[in-house]
Amino acid sequence: MGEAKLLVVAWDGADRITVDTLIERGVLPNLAKLRARGGSGTLASLPGLADDASWSSIATTVEPGIHGRFHHLQPAPDSYRSMSVGRDRMTTPPFWELVARAGRRVAVLDIPKSLMGHDRNLRELANWMPHGEDPGGVVSSPFHLARRVAQRHAGEAPFDCHRLIEPGDVASFTSSVLKRLRLRAEIALEWLTEESWDLFLVAFAESHCIGHHCWHLHDADHPAHDPTLHDTIGDPVAEVYRAQDEALGELTDAAGPDATVVVFSPLGMGPNYSGDRFVDEILRRLDGRPDEAICPAAGSAEPTSRLWGWAAAFLSPFRNAFDDRAFKDRRYFHLQHDATSSAVRLNVAGREPAGVIQPGADYDSHCETLSEEFLAIRDPACDRRLVEEVVKVVDRYPGPFADRFADLLVVWSNRAPITALASPGIGTIKAGPSPERTGNHRDGGWFVLASGDHSALTMPHPCSLVDLGPVIAGLLAVSLPEPESR
DSSP: OOOEEEEEEEETTOOHHHHHHHHHTTSOHHHHHHHHHSEEEEEEOOTTOOHHHHHHHHHHSSOHHHHOOSSSEEEOTTSSSEEEOOGGGOOSOOHHHHHHHTTOOEEEEOOOSSOOOOOTTEEEEESSSOSSOOTTOOEEESTHHHHHHHHHTTTSOOOOSSSOOOGGGHHHHHHHHHHHHHHHHHHHHHHHHHSOEEEEEEEEOHHHHHHHHHHHHHOTTSTTOOHHHHHHHOOHHHHHHHHHHHHHHHHHHHHOTTOEEEEEESSEEEEOOOOGGGHHHHHHHHTTOTTSOOOTTSSOOOTTHHHHHHHHHHHGGGTHHHHHHHHTTOOEEEEOOOSSEEEEEEOBBTTBTTOOBOTTHHHHHHHHHHHHHHHTOBOTTTOOBOEEEEEEHHHHSOSTTTTSSOSEEEEEOOSSOOOEEEETTTEEEEOOOOOOOSEEEESOEEEEEEOTTOOOOOOOSSEEHHHHHHHHHHTTTOOOOOGGGO
16 A cells, blocks of 8 residues: 655645635534644735746746746737747746656646656656646656546546536536546545655646636625525535545545645635726727727637637637737737736837837836826726736746736736726726626635644745745755756
8 A cells, every 4th residue: 555755735726715714614624634733824926927827836946937937828929929838838847857856756646837747756647637728638757647547537528617607507517526526536546555655746626617617606795696596506616625625634544644744725716806808998098099999819818718819829820910910009918818917018129020119218118107007097986996016027027038928917906896997097998797707816825734743844934836846845855956957
């Protein structure tokens, strides 16, 4: 029978406030037990960025200006088109490969958005049942593992977490999420019992999926909350968290009484309140061209943006000429970004095909002006501030890839729905509700660390996402080399 010295379990997108509430209600006994015998704290999120950048930063132990993945869709070089940025475009190896190179036996199950590791001491399966899949299907090391898993589950019904879920489909969607959770737990338990591991790392994506689509049933204050439906099917978010806690108990038992256990989530979850759908019109008004038709290459990120991105990438060769004409003389445009922040890119000479803003002082001046304009936006009904922060990417995320995505990240307030906004610079813009997933990411990453021998172990508090890998490696007495030397 196998075991693990160090068991690391990720609850992807599991909200810390919700976790705390459910622990108090006795719904998560296994996580509560680990927290009681160990330590806990917060993980500092990446300002303005969401799960793509977060998971890639955890894996590589560097921020996106260095590893290059801010989002799964980023502008293609010398173009206004978007291209898919998958794991194969990253070059920094994941920290678990370095742990394996140091002679430790390592198993990694479905950690998303990171370059595959390869070493004779490493077993890894990726892109099997993640929330956001990379192109290319299931991949593994060794390579035959993916084929074996694919054959074993060939009859499973397809699962789409990127479409909108109708009220009548919530119960069946929740059932599908719970079934995937059970499958993941079964594979993890098989691996744990097959052999002994120094590091066993598994990510549960189900808390991520259920939070995006069913937050309105969990949150009684959400405008889409349906008390009748809630009374009928309950709280899907709490139900999935409860099932993940049950799986956590099974995994800790299988890992053995001496195992050190880390449980974490890189981000929180909350209501999907954002002003993203207003951004293209805001930029047009600031650019002095509010009456132009919205360009298909820009615009807000809808729930199907990943599927639309793949379709757009396929059709992109036919759109090059149109894109160049559409953006000629425009100073700013809006990038797809499925987060509660909005991504704004400047039309920079020498970087974009028809760039009009000069690098250097001109660029800095436009960034400052745009930041001031966004920070001045308020709700015309109650005068509350609607933008919490504007992140200048090149300053916050320096590195060779700092200009590969947005120049500015506009972080919206998520305290209430945004249906109208106003400022002296843009006037007033109103819009009705738009179809979108009811939950989205917010700050609020967290961790729990409990040692098998009940000795006191500590992590930095708050711990940055890029420090998580070195801390995990350090628990196995492995010191990671600096990223430049890998």
